[in-house]
Amino acid sequence: xxxxxxxxxxxxxxxxxxxxxxxxxxxxxxxxxxxxxxxxxxxxxxxxxxxxxxxxxxxxxxxxxxxxxxxxxxxxxxxxxxxxxxxxxxxxxxxxxxxxxxxxxxxxxxxxxxxxxxxxxxxxxxxxxxxxxxxxxxxxxxxxxxxxxxxxxxxxxxxxxxxxxxxxxxxxxxxxxxxxxxxxxxxxxxxxxxxxxxxxxxxxxxxxxxxxxxxxxxxxxxxxxxxxxxxxxxxxxxxxxxxxxxxxxxxxxxxxxxxxxxxxxxxxxxxxxxxxxxxxxxxxxxxxxxxxxxxxxxxxxxxxxxxxxxxxxxxxxxxxxxxxxxxxxxxxxxxxxxxxxxxxxxxxxxxxxxxxxxxxxxxxxxxxxx
Numbered sequence: 076x077x078x079x080x081x082x083x084x085x086x087x088x089x090x091x092x093x094x095x096x097x098x099x100x101x102x103x104x105x106x107x108x109x110x111x112x113x114x115x116x117x118x119x120x121x122x123x124x125x126x127x128x129x130x131x132x133x134x135x136x137x138x139x140x141x142x143x144x145x146x147x148x149x150x151x152x153x154x155x156x157x158x159x160x161x162x163x164x165x166x167x168x169x170x171x172x173x174x175x176x177x178x179x180x181x182x183x184x185x186x187x188x189x190x191x192x193x194x195x196x197x198x199x200x201x202x203x204x205x206x207x208x209x210x211x212x213x214x215x216x217x218x219x220x221x222x223x224x225x226x227x228x229x230x231x232x233x234x235x236x237x238x239x240x241x242x243x244x245x246x247x248x249x250x251x252x253x254x255x256x257x258x259x260x261x262x263x264x265x266x267x268x269x270x271x272x273x274x275x276x277x278x279x280x281x282x283x284x285x286x287x288x289x290x291x292x293x294x295x296x297x298x299x300x301x302x303x304x305x306x307x308x309x310x311x312x313x314x315x316x317x318x319x320x321x322x323x324x325x326x327x328x329x330x331x332x333x334x335x336x337x338x339x340x341x342x343x344x345x346x347x348x349x350x351x352x353x354x355x356x357x358x359x360x361x362x363x364x365x366x367x368x369x370x371x372x373x374x375x376x377x378x379x380x381x382x383x384x385x386x387x388x389x390x391x392x393x394x395x396x397x398x399x400x401x402x403x404x405x406x407x408x409x410x411x412x413x414x415x416x417x418x419x420x421x422x423x424x425x426x427x428x429x430x431x432x433x434x435x436x437x438x439x440x441x442x443x444x445x
């Protein structure tokens with residue numbers, strides 16, 4: 076009989092897939108970690124819809140002829156606008172819990188409250204929830220509006236983003252509900268996402284094997300529903316991410332940026348709304364993460380935001396003054412860098428830098444054109 080080792084040899088792929096399935100949104104959600112991310116759910120109390128005659132402002136939209144609608148209905152066609160009036164009654168037994176609105180209309184959308192844009196939504200960007208409150212107090216009733224833009228992140232090309240648009244395309248409201256949110260579970264999901272990605276991308280590297288070992292240890296540690304095991308499992312990730320291979324190792328900084336094309340696969344008017352969806356989402360992230368910084372180019376888009384979304388622009392100016400929302404590039408738009416003449420280049424910088432100097436008290440000092 077051949078010699079057999081007294082231990083089990085783990086296969087890297089099956090071990091990694093075990094960790095991936097443990098946080099999958101598709102597989103085993105009845106017993107995996109992702110299935111506990113939103114532990115309690117309830118429907119929207121009242122959901123009404125208004126098919127707008129175009130890209131109209133909030134003040135006009137709320138006066139529209141809203142009629143009852145439901146999840147599963149489809150809206151279109153491509154480039155049309157639909158507004159939703161949401162009446163929300165949060166269950167009283169959710170007091171003290173973090174409550175989120177979960178919304179997926181297969182399209183881009185923007186949440187409004189009391190005339191102020193609050194956050195963009197986009198399933199393609201994996202942004203389908205909005206924090207209604209981090210800890211539910213006595214207020215359990217809310218009124219929100221959702222401005223649905225009938226287009227995807229990259230427009231609406233037929234079978235592909237750069238193909239001619241599919242003008243008959245419709246978008247289905249797949250999800251509209253309330254849910255509580257478990258931050259301990261969310262932290263573990265983020266830990267495992269990073270570790271499994273490291274294991275995949277550094278497959279033949281020693282650090283990749285270490286990441287896979289840490290991910291497997293987390294899965295072994297977690298007992299679904301046992302919060303003490305969540306904390307022990309998270310500590311495994313903390314220790315792994317705190318390791319250093321040298322006192323002289325590089326420090327890499329990541330700065331946020333959404334690069335909104337002023338004119339590409341959508342119209343100028345849709346670009347204006349993309350600015351609102353992107354910049355509101357950025358402000359919410361800055362409120363959540365004090366170290367987060369965001370680089371933003373194109374004076375034209377700042378000006379549009381100032382004109383159309385003054386409350387949002389006020390928030391942006393606050394974070395610009397704090398050095399966290401960082402204007403870059405110095406040009407009016409991110410222009411073509413191959414064909415224009417020298418005079419065109421000069422005017423891009425002249426107009427752009429004059430705007431930044433006037434609005435924020437200084438010109439841009441970092442490049443930012445793509």
